[in-house]
Amino acid sequence: MPELPEVETVMRGLRPSLEGSILKKVTQRRDNLRFPLPENMAARLTGRKVEQLKRRAKYVLAHLDDEMVLFFHLGMSGRVTILQGDKRPPLGTHDHIIFETDSGDEIRYCDPRRFGMMDLVHVNDLESHKAFKDLGPEPLGNTFNGPDFFARIKSKKTNIKATILDQRVVAGIGNIYACEALHLSGISPERQAQSLTMAEADFLVVTIRDVLNKAIEAGGSSLRDYVQASGELGYFQHSWSVYGREGEACRRCAREFDGKDDTQFLIERIQQNGRSTFYCPTCQR
DNA sequence: CGGGGACCCTGCCCGC
DNA sequence: TGCGGGCAGGGTCCCC
Numbered sequence: 459m460p461e462l463p464e465v466e467t468v469m470r471g472l473r474p475s476l477e478g479s480i481l482k483k484v485t486q487r488r489d490n491l492r493f494p495l496p497e498n499m500a501a502r503l504t505g506r507k508v509e510q511l512k513r514r515a516k517y518v519l520a521h522l523d524d525e526m527v528l529f530f531h532l533g534m535s536g537r538v539t540i541l542q543g544d545k546r547p548p549l550g551t552h553d554h555i556i557f558e559t560d561s562g563d564e565i566r567y568c569d570p571r572r573f574g575m576m577d578l579v580h581v582n583d584l585e586s587h588k589a590f591k592d593l594g595p596e597p598l599g600n601t602f603n604g605p606d607f608f609a610r611i612k613s614k615k616t617n618i619k620a621t622i623l624d625q626r627v628v629a630g631i632g633n634i635y636a637c638e639a640l641h642l643s644g645i646s647p648e649r650q651a652q653s654l655t656m657a658e659a660d661f662l663v664v665t666i667r668d669v670l671n672k673a674i675e676a677g678g679s680s681l682r683d684y685v686q687a688s689g690e691l692g693y694f695q696h697s698w699s700v701y702g703r704e705g706e707a708c709r710r711c712a713r714e715f716d717g718k719d720d721t722q723f724l725i726e727r728i729q730q731n732g733r734s735t736f737y738c739p740t741c742q743r
Numbered sequence: 744c745g746g747g748g749a750c751c752c753t754g755c756c757c758g759c
Numbered sequence: 760t761g762c763g764g765g766c767a768g769g770g771t772c773c774c775c
Contacts, residue, residue, distance in 0.1 A: 461768065492751070492770080516769080534769045535753075552753085571752045573769050589770095616746060625770080632768055701768090731747065734766085 460532040462516060462597065462630030463670055467677030468538050469513045472565065475540050476508045476520060479559040487554050491569060492533060495555075496578040503528065503557075503578070515593050515629035525581050531589070533573025539566045540689040593629040597666050602628055604660030611651040611659065618654065619647035620731045622666065631666065634701045635673065637736045639666045641700040641710065646742045647728075647735045700725050700736040708738040 460468070484500040496502065507523040519529040532538075541547075541564040549556070555567040555576065567576070579587055594610075595601040607628070614621055621627055623636050631639070640647050643665040645658060654662070699709055704727040711723035723740045 464768080531769075533752095534767065536769090569752095570754065571767090571769085573752070575770090614745085620746085634768055732749085733768095 460516060460536060461632035461635050461673075462513075463635070463673035463677055465516045465518060465532065465630075466513050466674050468532070469511050469518045471540065472518070472538065473511050475542075475559060475561075475563040475565060476557075477511055478508070479561055479563070480505065480507045481557055482560045483556075483558040485556040485558075487549075487556075491554065491572045492575045493577070495576055499576075499578060502526070514590060514596070515625060516632070517589060519584075521581065526578055527581050527584055528576070528578050529589070530567065530576040531574050533569060533571060533575070535571040536567065536569040536574035537690060539568065540564070541566065542689070545689075592626050594625060594627045595629065597628050597630055597670055602663060602667075604656070604663050607663050608654070608656050608659040611654065614651035616651060617647060617730060618645060618649045618651045618662075619735050621651040622662070623731075623733075628666070630670070633733050633735075634698065635666070635669050637701045638699055639669045641737060641742060642669060644710075644741055644743065646739075647730060647737050700738065703736060708741060710741050711738060 481503050482505075484503045486495060486500045489495055503522075506526070508520050509523055510521045512519045512521065517529050517531050519527050521527050530536075542562070546564065549566070550568060552570040552572075553566045553568045554572075557565040557567075559565075567574075575589070577587070577589070584590060595606070610627055611618075611621055619636055619640060622631050622639065623633065637647070639662065643658070643662045645654070645662060703725040706725050708723040708725055723738060725736055725738055728735050728737070
């Protein structure tokens with residue numbers, strides 16, 4: 459689930475509990491996720507103060523007071539839960555790492571499939587780390603823009619869907635928002651990336667930003683409820699335009715063909731590079 | 744090098 | 760009710 463907007467929401471949700479707090483106790487319940495966890499991670503983190511939380515692509519980074527940076531990725535099934543006060547349900551099988559702060563908050567990192575990862579590196583080694591060295595621009599930052607994006611894709615023969623999922627091209631987009639952005643922009647996921655015109659590339663950049671920003675807003679608005687209710691971050695309700703809507707009427711066509719029978723404009727599902735793509739063959743060209 | 748497929752792991756849902 | 764198959768929002772590696 460966690461794509462850029464969800465990871466941003468998780469990071470923002472963690473800030474009140476972690477920024478400026480001291481990690482009083484860290485419990486590590488297994489020695490690996492997708493990759494081995496850092497040697498003696500719990501001991502190395504205990505007593506450290508978290509100075510600042512940041513996000514890069516789909517990673518949350520915690521800058522510590524000893525020039526080290528703790529960072530994690532949620533993979534497909536990772537979740538973070540904040541527990542406060544007396545409400546402390548028993549640990550589940552997949553609660554792998556638990557952080558307790560000096561103000562009494564408990565943060566649980568849970569990941570059933572263990573496609574997530576966590577690592578601890580010196581701040582000077584961050585950019586050269588395997589996780590970050592090949593990442594493309596942040597889609598919501600200034601370096602992701604029409605001209606640069608167009609230049610990056612102009613020689614790519616692969617389809618545009620796989621291209622915007624490629625973290626080296628632009629960082630943080632996952633399967634849902636790739637489908638959503640292409641739908642909103644009216645571009646077929648099957649188009650070769652190099653076939654996009656400058657105007658189309660430019661518009662796709664705008665729609666990617668738009669889709670991500672709106673999702674972050676939606677996450678932010680449900681975040682307060684989530685933190686208070688269950689403490690669980692990152693999973694909020696959403697109504698997608700195309701994702702998961704195979705066989706249903708295209709909302710974009712329904713708008714454009716207002717008054718006509720919109721049941722003929724149905725969302726289809728295809729496989730691209732081993733993953734499902736949802737799109738409307740009528741309005742995505 | 745670019746591109747596509749296999750793979751890592753668990754849970755869930757569906758059809759039989 | 761049990762079981763097998765397919766599917767899931769991730770990234771990495773390996774081979775062509």
